Amino acid sequence: MESTVNITENGNGLVIPQNYKKLHRLNEDHLYHLALDTQKDDLEKMFGDVRFVCFGGQPSRMEKFSAFVAEELKINDHEKDGDRPKNYASGTDRYSIHKVGPVLSVSHGIGIPSLSVVFNEIIKLIYYAKCKDVEFFRIGTCGGVGLEPGSVVVTDKAVDGEMNPYYKLTVLGKPVKRLAKVDQSLVESLLRCQEPDDEFQTVKGTTLCADDFYEGQARLDGAFCEYEEEDKMKFLQDLKEKGIRNIEMESLGFLAMCHFAGVKGAVACVTLLDRLKEDTLSCDVSMLKKWQERPQILVLRHIKKKLNKH
Template sequence: MPCNCKVEMNGIPHPHNGCEFHLRKENTEHNGHHHPHRKTFDNDDRYEEEDCVAGDETVRYPDGSVRLRNPNIELMDQDILYHLALGSGSHDLVEMFGDVKFVCMGGTPKRMEQFAYNIMAEIGHKLPCGTTLQDISQFSYRYSMYKVGPVLSISHGMGIPSVGILLHEVIKLMYHAKVHDPVFFRIGTCGGIGYEGGTVIISDDAVDGALRNVFELLVLGKSIQRPAKFDKRLVRELKGLADPEDPYDTVTGKTMCTYDFYEGQGRLDGAFCDFTEADKMEYLENIYKAGVVNIEMESLAFAALTHQAGIKAAVVCVTLLDRLKGDQVNHDNQRC
């Protein structure tokens, strides 16, 4: 399958503050400036100094490459990444993806195609003459994947099951491609809790509908709970990118991840509803008091699986509406 992964890297900025997230905005981490109208959490004492990647020495090789926590993969003749239309035997994954540093995931194929073009302009990457961006996973008919230099832009679909399947295969892709120290991002949309549409929210924690900081999965009929942790240093560095001149607020806080868009998020407008508006408002106000600033449907699995793999990760979303003021999202909201 053709791939546009041979690139000139000269256009990539140097690492910022020791983080491998190449930032174009230098020296913007607060510098003592605060936007007078910006709603933000500035209490960095909440952050532990650990980088929140579990047991680096046990889940990554000394050179920073991904170590799979599954002995079965080594025994296989080839590993078929079915939902990506790739395979360790059918493709030279090191040649195609060995230079990847950042994996950016979002909900829809169109959104991630647009993101790929935006990143191309941002880092000054130029495709070889006569070529164009290609959806590497187009023949899977499930996810889309674009490669722009060291950046992968991948659609993850909607909800925990979809993003979970993708993460399993992308983590294995990083392993087979011998990628060193990859950083994963989810960029998407969400419903704000006390925050208007257009607010950028960086998740510093992911919790379920009962405010538990774990991802629960039934494996062979038994409940397995995996801690859902983000890399705290990466969260701080992303927060430091907020510019007082930005036409939107940037906040950090807990993200609630649900298994459903309607009842699971306390919406009154689904096909079924067995609670009152008063019940809904009491619940939303309680989670707001507990530090929840937004609701979506992927962050819990995203945090847990990347943490389990020893991969630095963060979630950045834009709010489409304030759930304390309503339930319905219209097409105008989606364009923000």
């Protein structure tokens, strides 16, 4: 069954969850994995000015990103715990949430299942907070296919391991497909944010969203592997010929959920290696950390333009 998009909006830029009628029956909605609550927390006061939600895998990376946001947007009055940005989800060990002005920085873990949990609760959070005209971004890392390591790929199409542009899940024992439609206006905006003196190239292309890090991405170094080097290389070459530029594990679900929720969303990831040449990382940690900042730089340029702070 293919889900149809039936976005509920009030014309003022607010996103209303499709499940809002059932949510209204609740006396209290406990956003369990965010350690937030509709009764004990004034979500509108806390988060009502949020316009950009940036997702990334690791809590530590997203904490550093929030500090980067504060520096770039010149915001010094955001809440802190000591010298560190406040983690609003500190009451749970699942995810992290940091807020700097209109930017929310959220960790999502690894893979679509982990992403889906926090995505659901973030959608409800921006609904309860009455946020307007919100844009979602996934900023992360990936494996490149025929690209120089350190390149940034802006996803203009996401597919699964069978080349289908659908996020598939099982609901009430039945398969459901949701189209991973990319907001092309955001894609083009991010591409326009590249600058001539950048130390990295920014490209757009199709992203393969795998269900697994090892076999699902044709690696030879997992605990299980029923294919040989030549099988792997044929598969990766086929991907390149089909226009696949990178491989990661969240884009398909992220873009499908953005589209289904009626939220503008985009994905920008930096390639840490070229999968046509290697399965594992060979560069040093300091270089990796520098590369991880590249999609953040791109997204922040977009945010600054939207806020007229460029």
